[in-house]
Amino acid sequence: MSDTQSLNEAQLADSMIPSGADPFALFDDWFALAQESEPNDPNAMALATATPDGMPSVRMVLLKGHGADEGGFTFFTNAHSRKGEEIRANMQASLLFHWKSQRRQIRIEGPLTEVSSERADAYFHSRPYKSQVGSAASDQSRPLEDRQDYLDRVTEMWGRHEQEGEVPRPAHWTGFTLKPERIEFWMDRDNRLHDRRLFTLEGAGDAVGWSDTLLYP
Structure with a gap:
């Protein structure tokens, strides 16, 4: 060889x-090593x-x-x-x-x-407000005819709960x-x-x- x-x-x-x-x-x-290198x-x-x-x-x-x-x-x-x-x-x-x-x-x-x-x-x-809104507004994995439909939901939910600064957990x-x-x-x-x-x-x-x-x- x-x-x-x-x-x-x-x-x-x-x-x-x-x-x-x-x-x-x-x-x-x-995991600690991965947190340092990934x-x-x-x-x-x-x-x-x-x-x-x-x-x-x-x-x-x-x-x-x-x-x-x-x-x-x-x-x-x-x-x-x-x-x-x-x-x-x-x-x-x-x-x-x-x-x-x-x-x-x-x-x-x-x-x-x-x-x-x-x-x-x-x-x-504990998640950022925008993440709470994005999650609560989503029918995850369901068909979406137009992306704008989801964005409209996000906008509506953002305005509805912005004053409290958090969204009720679904x-x-x-x-x-x-x-x-x-x-x-x-x-x-x-x-x-x-x-x-x-x-x-x-x-x-x-x-x-x-x-x-x-x-x-």
């Missing part, structure tokens, strides 16, 4: 994703849902809370949208974070629970938390000798805990 084809020590090194780690703490470490929206994640008969769909959303104390990974959406309807019909989902600057990704799978109305209110009203605008049962960390390595470790939630009651294993790349 020529020098240009030979494997170097870095490629042959042991896994750089520690066994026995707390996957929430490991997520925090990787040029836009390090909290962007692909959210995959499916209909009850198994038809999948995926789109990008923003992570708005995470951690063991949070109960998982939280995002907000219009429950009348396609994703909202799919979630309500099948309360399971998958998330994917891909941080190109770090050459890393994390896949997360598990059931969903809806946040409380108080939590939804608090987050909705009842269908809510949030969901994914409680992870599987979390897979992937790290790019040269020559496709990638590093993958899967953490799986096992047990019941007080005996619940994380096990982990390496996966072939």
Whole structure:
């Protein structure tokens, strides 16, 4: 094998994703690095849902809370949208974070629970006024005959609530938390000798805990 084809020590090194780690703490470490290096929206994640008969769909959303104390990974959406309807019909989902600057990704799978109305209110009203208006005026995912129809709604709603400085949260605008049962960390390595470790939630009651294993790349 020529020098240009030979494997170097870095490629042959042991896994750089520690066994026995707390996957929430490991997520925090990787997320912190992404916040330093990603040029836009390090909290962007692909959210995959499916209909009850198994038809999948995926789109990008923003992570708005995470951690063991949070109960998982939280995002907000219009429950009348396609994703909202799919979630309500099948309360399971998958998330994917891909941080190109770090050459890393994390896949997360598990059931969903809806946040409380108080939590939804608090987050909705933490957003800029213009974002509140844009969300409340939108029939998300529904057909729109003319963009001007939506802009007219925005203008009307803006004027109606401008004095109070906030828009009442529509009842269908809510949030969901994914409680992870599987979390897979992937790290790019040269020559496709990638590093993958899967953490799986096992047990019941007080005996619940994380096990982990390496996966072939």
